[in-house]
Amino acid sequence: MQAPSLLCYLLLLSLCSELCPAEGSAGRRQRRRRRMMHRGLGRSPRAPGMEPPGRSIPLINIDDSVVGVFDSLVGLGEHESTYSVLPGKKGQCTAKGMIMFDKAVWSPKPCVTCLCSKGEVICDTAMCHPLKCPQTIIPAGECCPVCSETASLLDSSIISLDDISELSGDSPDSKDLNTTNVLPSAPTQMEKHELLPTEVIEIRDKDSRKKGKRKRKSKKDRQRHKGRRRGKLPVPRTGAARDEQYESDEDDDGAFRISSHFTVPVPPIEAPPLPSGCSTSDTTVSCINAKLTQIPPISDPDLTSLDLTGNSITTISDEAFNGTPNLEWIDLSKNNITSPGIGPKAFKILKKLKRLYLDGNMLVLIPSELPSTLEEIKINDNQLHAIDEDGLKDLKNLVTLELEGNKLSEANVSPLAFYPLKSLSYLRLGRNKFRIIPQGLPATLEELYLEHNEIEEVSEICFNHTRNINIIGLKHNKIEEHRIAPLAWINQENLESIDLSYNKLYHVPSYLPKSLLHLVLIGNQIERIPGYVFGHMRPGLEYLYLSFNKLTDDGIDPVSFFGAYHSLRELFLDHNELKAVPFGIDEMRKLRFLRLNNNKIRTVPPERICRTQTNHEDEHDHSEEENEDSHLEHVHLENNYINTRQLSPHSFSCIRSYCSVVLKPQKTK
Structure with a gap:
């Protein structure tokens, strides 16, 4: 029995000695x-290297x-x-x-x-992956540090x-x-x-x-x-x-x-989700009226359109668009962005930006360092009070510029401000404080809109360098016909449309451009259309709008429309003081739309609107003549003093459909 006991003792001692940490x-x-x-x-031992x-x-x-x-x-x-x-x-x-x-x-x-x-x-x-950020923190319940600025974005279930x-x-x-x-x-x-x-x-x-x-x-x-x-x-x-x-x-x-x-x-660190109220579709992110106070941190190189209309954004930092360098269109309209709140290089990273909308903000200056790729800029309804000669520099590709609803005038807009705009075609400067047409307009300009200013005259040097101009909008100003210089635009070869509505004109202006097709004179105090005023125009005036003036029968001569008989398509003479249908309308072979409503007309003689057929050799020639003169499609004569029962059956014989003639209602004494 001693041998087994001794053996057990030795085995126990051996086991204890193996587990004992303090030994040699x-x-x-x-x-x-x-x-x-x-x-x-x-x-057995092996040889080295084996x-x-x-x-x-x-x-x-x-x-x-x-x-x-x-x-x-x-x-x-x-x-x-x-x-x-x-x-x-x-x-x-x-x-x-x-x-x-x-x-x-x-x-x-x-x-x-x-x-x-x-x-x-x-x-x-x-085990933790080495980090390269300047500051790290260890989130609660985690073993590895993360970058402090992205700690909240990491998935805690992933251990590096x-x-x-x-x-x-x-x-x-x-x-x-x-x-x-x-x-x-x-x-x-x-x-x-x-x-x-x-x-x-x-x-x-x-x-x-x-x-x-x-x-x-x-x-x-x-x-x-x-x-x-x-x-x-x-x-x-x-x-x-x-x-x-x-x-x-x-x-x-x-x-x-x-x-x-x-x-x-x-x-990869995923960008935070879009705020509530935002939506995404293909390459567009839309955050309209999403109650944002800053530009959301989006990281998507494929994004091309960003709509942030109707928020409460006040600033645009230099890094605001670092995650979206390929944006082509940004709409920041109706926010509270101020000029000091825009970083000097906020838009510089956007090498593909083509359209930038900043309407309805609080800007006093045009943002600096705008990318040269821009083709359209809208800064309407802000507080711009100056444009210096460098305000629009490097924008050689700009085609459209809208600056309506600001505080601009000839006193704070440099004559050289538009010089860098080598491609500008469309310029809107309405609702500002201009008293004259701005100087230094680009030679490439085709459309100019200066509505709701305080312009009093059109000088002969205004459009000397804009030989391609096609449309000029000057409604709601203070222009009188004698303040329009004879050489202001008469030699323009491409000017087709002029809107002088709601000014202080008493006569249809003379010396109108030769190329004019579309003349709008609504809401003036015009009493007279001088004779031959359209006679020099080629190919001829097509649209003449004289509604809401003070034209009388004496103010329209038999030759007032001379030069426009063969070209006029629409003639608006409504809301005037005419007592009879003017002479010359029956000569307008291409006229399709005639408005004579809201005047004081009492009758419509057969020869005033439709030409009388006389001296025809046979009925066949008579039929061809009628067909030739039947271009009128709409005639408005309501709200006059016409007794429809006394109208001649030939008064509207050249009009194919009597449904096109509006005679009711009529006024009574």
């Missing part, structure tokens, strides 16, 4: 040999799939394992004196997770790996580390684009035959060496040093060393 280096080497012999891993390569096994997140991965470590054949594990019984593990059942998971330290797998303790630690992290065991010198025994981990295209979030566990050979004595490093030396080695790959070992076995650190519970050769790429 020689004792540890002897136990290591016994443990390796017990596991069948002890071998060692079989070690292995690296990808480490997957600790879940049920881990078991299959670690089970594959059992049959490594002739290769030794470098896992520093505690031998368990019946699949159990021992950690700090506690028995852990198979598949048990615990956390001995923050951000460290261990697994008991068939008697082996396998631990994993959260840091460089080499050591849980236990002695830290070898960099010359003792081995890179020849790892799975291929060089940076490849797959690593850049499709690398899976895995870690690589390096398995190093254990050799029970250690030549010479190796001094154990102190804990302080290990910590210092760990700091030097962080972020570097192991370097090859030479000679018999490859057979050295690394001891376990007595402070850690059998954890193994993890080498992170594959780096998990940090997921």
